[in-house]
Amino acid sequence: MLLKTIHSKFTIKAAFLLCFISVSMINAQEIIDDEASQVEQPKDTVAPATRIKADGVAAVVGDFIILESDLDREIAQLKAQGADLKDITRCELFGSLLESKLYAHQAIQDSILVNELYISQNTEQQIQGILAQTQGDMQGLLDFYKKDSEEALREEMNEINKNRYLASEMQAKVTGDIEVTPEEVRTFFNDIPEDERPIFGTELKLAQIVVIPEVTEDAKQAVIDRLKEFKKDIEENGASFVTKAIFYSDDGSKSDGGKLPTMNRKQPRMVKEFRDVVFSMQEGEISEPFETDFGYHIVLLEKIRGQEYDVRHILLRPELTQEAIQKAKDEIDEVRAKIIDGSLTFADAAREFSDEKETKYEGGQLTNPVTQDFNFELTRIEPELYSQIQDLKDGEISEVLQDEDRVNRIKFKILTVTDRIDDHKADFAKDYLKIKNLALQDKQVQAIAKWQKETIVDTYIKINGEYRDCDFQSNWLKK
Structure with missing residues (x-):
């Protein structure tokens, strides 16, 4: 029991x-x-x-x-x-x-x-x-x-x-x-009566290849120049940082004038590039444009209270050109074709062409964020991912899918099912991580x-x- x-x-x-x-x-x-x-x-x-x-x-x-x-x-x-x-x-x-x-x-x-x-x-x-x-x-x-x-x-x-x-x-x-x-895990498993041992549902191992459109240097420079204009208008003409954040920022904080939660030196929670800029500024100063994974920022350091920093920021993300988007789409189409005709394995293609650092060196293999292994129980797969793989047979390559995440507004990917484990009663050797x-x-x-x-x-x-x-x-x- x-x-x-x-x-x-x-x-x-x-x-x-x-x-x-x-x-x-x-x-x-x-x-x-x-x-x-x-x-x-x-x-x-x-x-x-x-x-x-x-x-x-x-x-x-x-x-x-x-x-x-x-x-x-x-x-x-x-x-x-x-x-x-x-x-x-x-x-x-x-x-x-x-x-x-x-x-x-x-x-x-x-x-x-x-x-x-x-x-x-x-x-x-x-x-x-x-x-x-x-x-x-x-x-x-x-x-x-x-x-x-x-x-x-x-x-x-x-x-x-x-x-x-x-x-x-x-x-x-x-x-x-x-x-x-390990001994506690073994004891725990052995204490479960044979007829009460859990049945683990069908599990899949999934892999993906992701190609992200490249942002041009001209697009990067365009947002840098625009942020410099904002900074100049605020400092020289008395324009409002808050108003510019509300109208132009690409961040969710725009509705609050770019205001972020108070930052603390003892518990810095922003990305390193952001922290480095903020903690090097003087009160009332507006930073030069700088880059993080999310785009380009300027920061207003409103107040320093001991270890605490009150900041606002404006985030701009470089525009993607249609040429860059089409180039990425053509690249992943070509990769998919080579995998299907047998000239490339999926794992080798992932290592060579995928832009997703978290998976490419594992041959595109996805890690289950809950269990930290490569197995995904079919009935518990996140709905969006499930919709993308539900009709895939083992070894079949999906069509090219357009997707997005909090960093990339557009990315293209293909997925495959690399292994499938059918419903089965818990086995200590095969299911050790789950039993643990x-x-x-x-x-x-x-x-x-x-x-x-x-x-x-x-x-x-x-x-x-x-x-x-x-x-x-x-x-x-x-x-």
């Missing part, structure tokens, strides 16, 4: 992970305001007395409250995203919500630092993703979430994402140093359970109403 227990626990966690990715405006993320208060903590609690609003409060975990309506909102968000909740009880979901607040509360106590860049980028991606589904109806989005402005919406979403990040970092802190030895991952998860679950048990004892927790009747796995009721 061990494996079933693991799967049950991680099903619940996976479901709640979906909920945290959502952009629901849940008040449970709000830290309690000491002044808004009607109920006091009991005197025998570990935490100091804090006064909170009682109406609608389903639970209190440390410095966080969970309102009666919060779980309903989370369930609605999960259902809207297509999550299957039929085997998950309301009490289990509420327990996961309590758990997330416990992580966030303890992260604050442990002074875990927040990756502000990640928070800001995540918020922006969420907003843009929703707008893409609603034909850009920002007013409709504000009305739905009862916000008066985009700024208010972003502030609240940032706070939600910040607390989700804190919870994730706290969990990583608890489990980050856990490892399993299950054993690691089991050990992490045990560590989390131990951490929760100890932390719950030392944290003020109050469960109200119907939730006191839940049969929680953790001792949230402190019985």
